[in-house]
Structure formats: structure tokens, C-alpha cells
Amino acid sequence: ETGVTQTPRHLVMGMTNKKSLKCEQHLGHNAMYWYKQSAKKPLELMFVYSLEERVENNSVPSRFSPECPNSSHLFLHLHTLQPEDSALYLCASSLNAGGLEQYFGPGTRLTVT
């Protein structure tokens, strides 16, 4: 248990659905991250929030929309996804943004049908 929780753990959605992934950290950290992990590929950073402000957006399609209402919670809103978006979506947090140890949640296994 790393102190980072994610819900749901598994999600199957159609291409026309709208869903949200939730992440919560109980570590008192100030930075939170969304990563995508696909088979045979390195982890890909999607978004970084520092003190609720988005500080990095790595050319992620607009069908992924992050939200960070406070430093403990992070959401990833999904709409009109494609089958190639099926992957493990991981949330992580660190004390501050930039070069510090990041602690991952258990992930959400997303399947787009």
C-alpha cells in the first residue's frame, strides 16, 4: 500500500461513453501525475499537476481531460476513446514536482470496445 488509491480498478467502456478515473493520495504530496502504460512500451507521462496547477501536458489527445480540484485528488475524464487507448492508467504522486521519488497507485485497467 503506497498511500495512493485509484478507482475503478477495471473499466470497460464503449467508444461513445464518458467515464472518469479517480486518484487520491494520502501522503501529503504536492504533485500528482497521470501515466499510461501500454504493452511493450515504456510508461508515458500524460499530465503533471503541482499544487493543483497543471504544469505539463505531453501532447495528449483532447479526449483525455484531467482535473485536479485539490492536492489530494486527481481525475482523468474520458470521452470518445479509441480502442488503442486501452491500457493501464497509473496515477502517481511526489512530494514536489520534478525529479523526486514518485509513488504509484494500483492503476486502472481500461478496455475500450
Added chain:
Amino acid sequence: QKEVEQNSGPLSVPEGAIASLNCTYSDRGSQSFFWYRQYSGKSPELIMSIYSNGDKEDGRFTAQLNKASQYVSLLIRDSQPSDSATYLCAVSYTNSGYALNFGKGTSLLVTP
């Protein structure tokens, strides 16, 4: 293109042996280095961080950093079957903002 390279394996070692995992990186400006362990179907778990040249030991794990040669390694002593997992190397670059750049990972199999 800042790259982190790892041999995908699988690296097979007998129980009780030393497992040696290697990682090279492309940017000399790299400052922070991390090793994560990821079991199949699970999320990455941080096991070691290292910031300066030399060795850092934590239990059965030793991380080694050589910035001149641009490599970082992880040694696992007295390997156990429970160490069988994929080991991810992550590097923080000086000018990359907030990103950790991950390698694809090395699969380790410890055989009884």
C-alpha cells in the same frame, strides 16, 4: 530524444545468486535515478533512488551510478523467486521539467 535503455530480458538467475540489472541513459544532464519493481498485473513500486556517483545499499539491493559512463545498475543479492518481476529504470533529466523518463524494463526470473 532522451532515452533510457534496458535489456528486455528475460534475465534468468538461480535462487541465491546475484542478479545484475543495467540501464543506460542518453543525457549527461541527468540528475535523479530510480529503480522500480513491477509484478505482472501490478503497478510499479519504488525500490531504490540514487542521486550521486557510487553505490547505495538497502538490504539486498544495491544501486550503482556512474555518470561519466551514463549507466545505472541494480544488484540484487541472494535472489529469491519472489524477486521475479520486471524492473524499470527511471531517469529525471535536467531540462525535462517534471518528467521521469522510463525504460521499457528488464524481466527477471529467479529459478528455485
